Amino acid sequence: MKYSVLTFLLVFTGVQLQAQKQSPLLARFQQYITGDFDNSNQVIAEIKAGKQIHPLAIHVNRVATHKVNNVPKDLKGFFIIEESYYLIDGKQIDLKPYLFLFEEREGGIIHLTTYQLNSWKKEEIRNDNTDLRFDYTQLVTSPTFKGADYTWDPKDKTFNTISPNNLGNGMKFTLTEKFTDKQLSVLEQVEKDGKLLTTWNTPILYVRTK
Numbered sequence: 001m002k003y004s005v006l007t008f009l010l011v012f013t014g015v016q017l018q019a020q021k022q023s024p025l026l027a028r029f030q031q032y033i034t035g036d037f038d039n040s041n042q043v044i045a046e047i048k049a050g051k052q053i054h055p056l057a058i059h060v061n062r063v064a065t066h067k068v069n070n071v072p073k074d075l076k077g078f079f080i081i082e083e084s085y086y087l088i089d090g091k092q093i094d095l096k097p098y099l100f101l102f103e104e105r106e107g108g109i110i111h112l113t114t115y116q117l118n119s120w121k122k123e124e125i126r127n128d129n130t131d132l133r134f135d136y137t138q139l140v141t142s143p144t145f146k147g148a149d150y151t152w153d154p155k156d157k158t159f160n161t162i163s164p165n166n167l168g169n170g171m172k173f174t175l176t177e178k179f180t181d182k183q184l185s186v187l188e189q190v191e192k193d194g195k196l197l198t199t200w201n202t203p204i205l206y207v208r209t210k
Helices: 005-020 024-033 040-048
Strands: 035-038 056-063 077-087 094-105 109-114 148-153 158-168 171-179 183-192 204-208
Touching (some): 024 077, 024 158, 109 158
Antiparallel strands (some): 035 056, 035 204, 056 077, 077 094, 094 109, 109 148, 158 171
C-alpha cells in the first residue's frame, strides 16, 4: 500500500498522539498484563511432590483495541483478548476466552470491565483471528462479574486487586490477583453460602514465556 507524504504524516501523527494519551501507569499496566504466560513450573513442582493441585494453565494476552470498532475517542484505556486454556489430566482442554477493557480512573485505579461473548464460538475468539471484530456500541458487560479495581504498589512494584462479586442466591466470586512484569498470581474462588466450591484455594502462578 502506497502513502502520500501527507497521508503518512497524518497516520504517523495520529499514532503518536494516541500513544501520548496513555499515562505512565496505564502503559506499565499494559506492559505487565500482555504476553504469554503458563504455570508449567508450578505443575511440575506439584507432580514431583506427589500431588497435582492446579491445572496446567496458559494465558495468551494481546492488546485488541484495533479489533473494536466505534471506540470513543476519550476512552482512557485499552482492550485485550485473553485466551485461557486449562488442562487437567484425563479431561479435554477447557477454553475460556475473554474480552477485557482496562481503564484508568481517578486515584490511580485501573478498572477491569468484562464483556459477554455469546455471539462467537470459543474457538473463534483468538488473537490471531484476523476476521474477529467487535462493535463497541454493541458490547454488553458481564451481568455477573462486576469488574475489578487494580492498584499499583510502588514498593513491591506490583499491581494488585481483591475484588469480590456477589452473584446472587448465596453465590460469590472473588478475584485475587498480584502481578509483576514476569509473573501473574491469580486466585479465582467461588463460594455458595460461605462454602468454598473451587477445587484449589491457592493461586495459579503464571510465569511469562513471551
